[in-house]
Amino acid sequence: MPTSQPIKAFLDKGPEYLPSVSVDCVIFGFHENQLKVLLLEFKHTKAFALPGGFVFKEESTDEAATRILWERTGVKDIYLEQFHTFGEQNRGNWDVHKATMSSHGFELEVEHWLLQRFISIGYYALVDFSKVQPTPDIFSDLGDWYDIHQIPALILDHNMIIDKALETLRLMLDHKLVGFNLxxxxxxxxxxxxxxxxxxxxxxxxxxxxxxxxxxxxxxxxxxxxxxxxxxxxxxxxxxxxx
Amino acid sequence: MPTSQPIKAFLDKGPEYLPSVSVDCVIFGFHENQLKVLLLEFKHTKAFALPGGFVFKEESTDEAATRILWERTGVKDIYLEQFHTFGEQNRGNWDVHKATMSSHGFELEVEHWLLQRFISIGYYALVDFSKVQPTPDIFSDLGDWYDIHQIPALILDHNMIIDKALETLRLMLDHKLVGFNLxxxxxxxxxxxxxxxxxxxxxxxxxxxxxxxxxxxxxxxxxxxxxxxxxxxxxxxxxxxxx
Missing domain, CATH: 1.10.10.10 (Winged helix-like DNA-binding domain superfamily/Winged helix DNA-binding domain)
Structure with missing residues (x-):
């Protein structure tokens, strides 16, 4: 299995991450009267998710967001702004992570770091999607733009994270106009x-x-x-x- | 030392908290053309801080914020809104925590859970300070209202947390009508x-x-x-x- 080595390397990094803290990125794309969002489609399980990941002990959460977006989609040089932290006790079950890792040949115990409770810090950006071509990472078959009216069911609370990001984008439209650069x-x-x-x-x-x-x-x-x-x-x- | 028992009980709770995650509350008080903020003054060390604390594994971050505000100041029935998460790698040094605990008779090792890296989720509220009489907790001599123009130097990044909360309060004044219940x-x-x-x-x-x-x-x-x-x-x- 060609992907097992990088996935093992990822799983081995657990102790280098700050426990309990994850980051998810909502990248909105605008072009010619269309608004889209950047989603990943997992290999094997075909589950859909926002580009997300974990925070190294030796980096800030802002740095982590930029790195995660780049590692998972190849997208860089985008100004990400934090908008909300999702801290519900049960943000969804981790069966999809178990299933994903199992499909790559790794059976995770219930105590595995990847299956613990994480809060997620949400970051968002607004870019011109015609200028950004995402490339999928080792976990994903596809990184692509989805029309905001046709978002599939996502893992965990990721649909709710998009809703909150969209609410923030709309609220901030006047204030942030200059920054968005569209x-x-x-x-x-x-x-x-x-x-x-x-x-x-x-x-x-x-x-x-x-x-x-x-x-x-x-x-x-x-x-x-x-x-x-x-x-x-x-x-x-x-x-x-x-x- | 009469406070050593409850402080030991607090320190023993470490394993029940979600690692790396803390909460700080910025409670603004308005009354007769004055804007104030609620601060705690620590016993012995006389350091000033926002009311803050940690998140139990069995509660949401919103629930934690409400509980922490109540435990540390006796203030309840206030709607707290999350405004920003502070995730710098070094949010300040923990000497003040070491010194505080030492002043209560507890010498913390560098690996102690209280001295690890924490991100902090900021919550804010706006209330009528003439109707809210805070009572200090076991760590504090005083819980009191300070004019927004006369805030003392606070521990860690708490002055910056207040600045960001104030910026949010001003930005949201029209959208959320945060002031109208006053x-x-x-x-x-x-x-x-x-x-x-x-x-x-x-x-x-x-x-x-x-x-x-x-x-x-x-x-x-x-x-x-x-x-x-x-x-x-x-x-x-x-x-x-x-x-």
Missing amino acids: LSETFTMNELQSLYETILDKKLLRANFQRKMLSLGILERVKKKFSGKAHKPPYVYRINQNQ | LSETFTMNELQSLYETILDKKLLRANFQRKMLSLGILERVKKKFSGKAHKPPYVYRINQNQ
Whole structure:
């Protein structure tokens, strides 16, 4: 079994991890009016999960989140923001971990470190999914983008983790607009409204939206060039970096 | 030493706690244009700290936060909301814990569970401090309210934890209406504005503030009673419970 060596190496790392603490990453992807989320599909068991993992004793939880995302999906250079820690006593049963490891030839005892109680610190990000091509890791057949309206049943409490991340993303949309970096350098009010409508999953009234966006004080209207056409071109904006 | 028995009982509980996970509570108190925070002052060492503690294997982190606040300050029936998890590799040194325990007659070895790395899940609440009288626990001489502008140096990263809680409180003021349970059933726009100004620590323009509050769609204007006085009394509002 070609994967058994790296999986054994992973299992042997148990003592190097901080007990009880795990990290899960919710990577939202936006492109052309679609909102997606990055999921892994496990080998053999075909279970779906968020990219997640454990925290080394010698790293911060922020460092762990960045490393885990990279190790499990090949995705890097993404700014991850912590949004919530999931600390229910029973966050789901670990049968799926037992089954996954068993399918790779490792039978875990009930006392095994991987089957203990973990809280999970959730991190999220919003990226352009057309620019991010995930590659699956040793545990996964597939790392791919799934439409937010068509998310399969996930292991443990991972569907709830996505719900909470989406709630945070929507709540923070105004505050974090600059950081998300999804728009091109200049954009029209139409393009900005499409981004909002897709993430909020509802239509917005143009006049209200425009008034609210302009009142945030972060948009700068770019000087119009003479287009030479008969129709009046739309105003173009950019983010005011001084704000 | 009269406190040594309960402190020994606490230290003996180590194996019942979830390793690596602690909880800290930031309880903000508002009353008459003052914003305070609830702090404990340790016995003997006179160090200051947030009310904090550890999570039993048999409880959720939310349950732990409620229990810890009650055990350490006698304060209960407060809705605590999680705001951030602090996961730096070195969140401060544990000398203060060693010194505290030593002052009670317990010399801890470096491998002692209390001196291991812990992440801390932060919870916050906003209450009326005139209605909450904290009582110190076995570790503390004093549990008292400190003005937000006069917070002493605290153990570990607790000053940073308060900063982050305050940032969250301010960011959430509109979204969660966290402050509204602090007002009496009916209130004037003036009273509401004072609450906001105290929490945000800045003066607000009356016209803008009123427009913004009314646009939230949660305030209901109460029918005015004829006052019999010459001056026009201010409008009185209450929260529209149907919203």
